Amino acid sequence: MDKTATSDMAEAPLNDLLQLSLQAAITAGQVIMKITTPVILISQPKGTKVR
Amino acid sequence: MLSEEGRSISYQERQDWKRLWIIDPIDGTKEFIKRNGEFTVNIALVENGVPILGVVYAPAKGQLFYGDQFNGAYLAEGGSTTWEMADWKAAACTMPQPSEERSFTAVASRSHMSPETEAYIEELRQLHGTVDLISRGSSLKLCMVAAGFADCYPRFAPTMEWDTAAGQAVCLAAGCEVMNWETKSALTYNREELLNPWFLVRGPRALRSQE
Numbered sequence: 001m002d003k004t005a006t007s008d009m010a011e012a013p014l015n016d017l018l019q020l021s022l023q024a025a026i027t028a029g030q031v032i033m034k035i036t037t038p039v040i041l042i043s044q045p046k047g048t049k050v051r
Numbered sequence: 052m053l054s055e056e057g058r059s060i061s062y063q064e065r066q067d068w069k070r071l072w073i074i075d076p077i078d079g080t081k082e083f084i085k086r087n088g089e090f091t092v093n094i095a096l097v098e099n100g101v102p103i104l105g106v107v108y109a110p111a112k113g114q115l116f117y118g119d120q121f122n123g124a125y126l127a128e129g130g131s132t133t134w135e136m137a138d139w140k141a142a143a144c145t146m147p148q149p150s151e152e153r154s155f156t157a158v159a160s161r162s163h164m165s166p167e168t169e170a171y172i173e174e175l176r177q178l179h180g181t182v183d184l185i186s187r188g189s190s191l192k193l194c195m196v197a198a199g200f201a202d203c204y205p206r207f208a209p210t211m212e213w214d215t216a217a218g219q220a221v222c223l224a225a226g227c228e229v230m231n232w233e234t235k236s237a238l239t240y241n242r243e244e245l246l247n248p249w250f251l252v253r254g255p256r257a258l259r260s261q262e
Contacts, residue, residue: 014096014104018119021094021106023136025117028076028092029110030132036083 062243073216079189089188095216100239105220116194118224146225147199155179158204160186167207193218196254197225204252
């Protein structure tokens with residue numbers, strides 16, 4: 001986070017920061033699930049059909 | 052911003068921070084590896100040591116807990132990773148939900164209970180008769196109390212600030228209390244020592260019963 005962003009954060013209304021946090025969490029969750037899904041498929045027992 | 056990855060920031064540098072983010076991108080590493088879905092993304096905003104805003108998102112469970120000190124706390128369930136912000140908001144319900152219909156409930160693992168936790172649960176049994184136990188991973192433990200699915204969560208084992216800040220913010224927004232077990236005062240953040248002391252989370256029903 002650069003100094004401008006830090007300064008903005010210190011002044012921003014709580015509601016704006018909640019929206020920002022929600023968006024960040026939702027996006028992070030999407031990325032984590034995208035990354036982990038192939039790992040789960042690869043680790044299926046031998047003989048399991050992966051569609 | 053404080054996180055496990057940023058733990059090396061000296062206290063001398065961060066002690067003057069009035070506001071800071073405390074973040075754990077994947078809380079519940081064990082749960083993540085076990086693939087039981089009980090890992091969370093934690094984001095908290097702390098002001099003068101108090102968590103005033105928190106988001107706890109369990110993407111594999113489709114659960115989003117959030118809240119702040121002015122607008123209360125909310126839970127949205129049944130979501131998926133295709134949902135956008137508007138979908139989550141449309142599904143959100145206020146927390147805590149009413150809890151009088153069920154037995155007094157504590158968050159604790161039957162298989163990994165310390166002697167101190169066992170003693171505390173026994174005290175609860177003396178007070179409430181039956182005490183049900185529910186077990187969850189990561190910050191979902193705090194969120195169970197915030198949501199009204201449990202009445203208390205004794206944590207008499209080590210945690211770090213990034214493990215609890217977001218969950219505590221959600222709890223506080225829902226009218227729950229998170230108390231330093233030793234000092235009996237609120238658990239605070241951005242301390243010199245980032246290892247949390249033992250703490251106790253109490254929901255409205257637990258607070259009423261111990262007044």
